[in-house]
Amino acid sequence: MLKIRACSSIIHRYQSTSSSVSINHLTNDEIRAHRLRVFANERQxxxxxxxxxxxxxxxxxxxxxxxKLLMNKNISTPYHCAQHLSSVLVERSCLALVDDQYIWDMNRPLERDCTLK
Incomplete structure (x- = not known):
């Protein structure tokens, strides 16, 4: 008996909320136009x-x-360059020599055109 009352109260709850929602009758073209506007705004x-x-x-x-590699400025690192060459180089490298004068961390982004060793 208790289960029946619980089920009937749940059904009544959903019926009461569904009847209070007003339904707009929009045509498919109006809905499509609205979706396209929303999409265009989000895309922009x-x-x-x-x-x-x-x-x-x-x-x-x-x-x-x-x-020679084309990489992303201020995003790509010597680690990313090593990934393009070999997995052994990735595993065994901890520092890179940039332009034969700067010791560079493998995870520090590259800032300009350079040479790596």
Missing amino acids: TQIERIRRVEKIEVDVHDPIQST
Whole structure:
């Protein structure tokens, strides 16, 4: 008996809320136009948030080969460059020599065109 009362109160609760919601009768074209406006506004917002990513050229010199890579300025690191070359280089490297004069952490972003060793 208690279960029946609980079920009937749940049913009554959903019936009372569904009847209080007003229903607008919109045509499919109106709904489609509204969705397109919402999408266009969100797309524009997303485009404005994205900053332009500049590219830099990184010459990587390792004992086996020399490679030129196009990387993202202030985002890509020597670690990312090593990932393009070999997994062994990734596992065994902790520092990089930038432009033959700067010792660079493998996780520090590269700021300009450079050479790596």
